[in-house]
Amino acid sequence: MSLILSRQERAITVLGGPTAVIDLGGLRIVSDPTFDAAGPHGYLTKTAGPIVDEHAVGPVDLVLVSHEAHPDNLDDRGRAFAQAAPLVLSGPTAARRFGAPAVGLSPWTSHAVPRPDGAGELTVLxxxxxxxxxxxxxxxxxxxxxxxxxxxxxxxxxPTVYISGDNASIRAVAEISRRVPDIDVAVLHAGSARVPTKFDGRPLSLDGRGAAAATAVLGAVTVIPAHYDGWAHFSEGLPEIELAFHEAGLSSLLRAVPHGTWVQLHR
Structure with missing residues (x-):
């Protein structure tokens, strides 16, 4: 049975891996679309597909691609999904490689997207x-x-929503918090991705403790974990993330709901 994702007013759901659907301001936004089935992707192995396919997502207004160089953040069907969208936002190098309809944004630059709800624009920084x-x-x-x-x-x-992408740096989070001090919601890639041949096998994304530290630095009141399952190179899963938030006294902020379940957002 395929779950159909009905439009929400202000809500986020994670579909598996890094892929999140964000309904905000009348816009449907998808971050890091990955819709391939399980199987090998070069030196990475996908262990599970998303909870729903791209058809269940329906028409999308904006796709956010944190990076297109790695298949765990943009696989084949995810790329096709993004190419069919009216607008893709990514970094400058990724946008050049991706081609139309991608627009490249350097750090601390923004793009305004008209809101169908008639309340002005959504700013993507x-x-x-x-x-x-x-x-x-x-x-x-x-x-x-x-x-x-x-x-x-x-x-x-x-609500102001931060989507981390594959970030392992608390220093970067601290800089974001200084420049954007009013973040309400954080979608954190928190699976502690590791590849033995890269950086002595050290984490390429936040682990559970790093995600808890990022939450404290940001002052976010709602944290949605993502990119902790579906691929073999994650060294931590949801139990480790939940334990880290428990030990930090931040469990009340963590919204680790089943994939495909909406988390309603409140300012």
């Missing part, structure tokens, strides 16, 4: 992400591993 340890080798553009972009969504009367 690109924010930094570090896809590995702080002391990892950086490319000519200063990226660790590859270019990755996080996003902050905001608008009049809406």
């Amino acid at each position: 690109a924010v930094p992400a570090v896809h590995g340890p702080e002391d990892g080798d950086r490319d000519a553009d200063g990226n660790v591993n590859c270019e990755v972009t996080g996003f902050v969504l905001s608008g009049q009367g809406l």
Whole structure:
């Protein structure tokens, strides 16, 4: 049986892996679409597909791609889904590689999207992400591993939503918090991704303790974990994330609901 995702006023659901559906301001937004079935993707292995397929998502207004270099954040069917969208926002390098309809945003630049609810615009702010340890080798553009972009969504009367992308850096989170001090909701990629051949096997994304620390730094009141399952290279899953939030005294902020379940957002 295929679950159909009905439109919500202000809500987020995670479909599995990094893929989240965000209904906000009359817009349907999908982050890091991955709709392939389980199977090998080069040096990575997908262990489970999403809770619903792309057809259940229906028409989408905006796709956010944190990075297109790795198939666990943009697989084949996810790429086709994004290419059919009216607008894709990503980093500059990713947008050039992706092509139309992608628009590239450097960190701390924004793009305004008209809201169908008639309340002005949704502002999408690109924010930094570090896809590995702080002391990892950086490319000519200063990226660790590859270019990755996080996003902050905001608008009049809406909760402010931060989507981390594959970020492992609390320093980056602290900078985001300083510049955007009113984040209400955080979607955190928190599976502690590890690849033995990269950075001595150290985490490429937040682990549970890092996600709890990021929550405290941001001051978010709702935290939705993502990108902790569906791929073999995650070293932590939901139990480790929940334990870290419990030990930090932040369990009341964590909304770890089953995939495909809506988390209603309140400002």
